[in-house]
Amino acid sequence: MTNELIQDLEWRGLLYQQTDAAGMEKLLSEEKISLYCGVDPTADSMHIGHIVPLLTLRRFQMHGHKPVLLVGGATGMVGDPSGRSEERQLQTTAQVDQNVQGIKKQLEMIFDFDAASDNAAKLVNNKDWIGKLTLIDFLRDYGKLLSVNYMLAKDNVASRLDQGISFTEFSYMLMQAADFVHLYDNHGVRMQIGGSDQWGNITTGLEVLRRTHDEETKAYGFTIPLVTKADGTKFGKTAGGAVWLDAKKTSPYEFYQFWINAADSDVVKYLKIFTFLSREEIEALAVSVEEEPHLRKAQKALAQAMTSLVHGEAALEQAERITQALFSGDLKALSVEEMRDAFKGVPTAEMAKEDKNIVDFIVEAGISSSKRQAREDVTNGAISINGDRVQDLDFVVDASVRLDDAFTIARRGKKKYTMVTFN
Incomplete structure (x- = not known):
């Protein structure tokens, strides 16, 4: 019988590449495991494109599994070449540390960190272990494990060879592999998940695990497909740029408006990927999109779920109040700050x-x-x-x-x- 969690992930379209689908399903059916997802602090806030793997990890927690959230205080200093056509701009240690603090606050909005829970989320920073490795340690303990040919064959490196890639970014996959080894040994982590651009890093981690342990090491990885719009344009961008989780970068009202303006052709897919609404609730909303699209029930449910999750109930109420005031023309119902917020994008x-x-x-x-x-x-x-x-x-x-x-x-x-x- 197919595992209930796997069934749900498949229905939501969240399973893309899997290192061992049968083995992963068997493991999840027999045990409650620890698994991880990493976020590099390239900015002091995540945007909505970052959170799909994290929301997927939250689904595992809701099924009794234990999420380990890795903030890359060390890997963020180096830069992941995955999905990029050029080198990242290096950040100072102070910038990265500041970014780590901003991202930690946002993770606490999504996950249950209650220590009294058997599967409370755990937050770790790879600066705590990679930062202690000397160059000699890294080269001897990890650099000898993989051939350059193996690393060059990975898509995240191969796609950069024409433009050029520094040794710094070339070494990134080994650093992430070191994370998987550390979490496997010290936190019992059995699985890594990430976006589709992380496939090369995930499989490298599994290969390093195999070489540093034994042939029977059982660890798994899977990726989540890239979210796209039905018209093929990039998801998560507006005329003003990225849709950030930080309220100072993208206000709760702007955040709410992004979701409520989802196209009918996209909204059901977004409900599956981003919300924790049940299959029955989403299927009912899908019927509404088909039969009474003018009511925009699906878009409202999506905007409410996402704004509440990321910004809280008070911010959701404020966003809805601004939306209603603008619709009715009753601006006197708004405070000065709400008006400033609501009209940020007008001429x-x-x-x-x-x-x-x-x-x-x-x-x-x-x-x-x-x-x-x-x-x-x-x-x-x-x-x-x-x-x-x-x-x-x-x-x-x-x-x-x-x-x-x-x-x-x-x-x-x-x-x-x-x-x-x-x-």
Whole structure:
């Protein structure tokens, strides 16, 4: 009988390459194991492309297995060549250490670290063991285990040979193999998971394990397919760049909006990959996408699940409040900070801090094309300032409508918003 967890991973489309599918299924059916996934601290925050393997690891924890989360304080100093066409920019030790702290906080949002639990998540930093290896130790203990030919055949290295690869990044797979050995010996780790670009690193780790132990060493690895959009464009990018987990880089409202704007052709796949909703719940939402797409129930469920997971319930409530206020046009329901957050991506205009008649104001801000048009817009009730409709041609835009004495939100019609900032 197929293992329940394996069945769920297959249904969600989370199993790609496996080193030994039958052996892995047998192991998971007979034991509760420790397994790991690594994250290199290349920035002080992860983005949504990073979290697919982590969410998959969380599924293992929910089935009673013990996740070991490796933050690469050492490997982050070197740089993984996987999935890249050029060398990474090296970071200072201080930068990497700072990035480690930021990523740790985000991992604590996803996993259960309760020490009272039998399968509490464990957080480790490979700087604690790789950082103690001397160059001679590394070359003797690991460098002799694999031939250069073996390493050159790995896709993550072979794909870089035309452009060139430094010895530093070439050695990365050996460092990651050393991680697998350390975790196998010291934490009982039996499996590594990662994105599809990590296949070469994972199989190298298993080969080094075999050579440093014995032929009967039973460890496994599998990768998760790259997430793509139905139209073939890259997942996880917006006009403003990556969608970060850090609220200072991507606000909870922007985060919520990314998910709620998922296309009908993508949303069910995203529900399977990113959420912990049950198969029954997702299949019901799939029916809704087909039969009543205008209700966008699947997108709402996706946005709610992801925003709550990454930012918490309070942030989700705030994101939904901003969304509702913008939909209804009731901006007065929002705080100044919520307004600043909500209108971060709208067109902007800049002007001096001086009192202006409403007609001059909306023409200078580019909201209306001419003074004649501006007068028509005002008298017709098409202009709102900070959510209040303005129909008086003598209305003056002054300090009383400058929020935080810094900006004003003007709207023409139902949807054309402009943030006017003052210098």
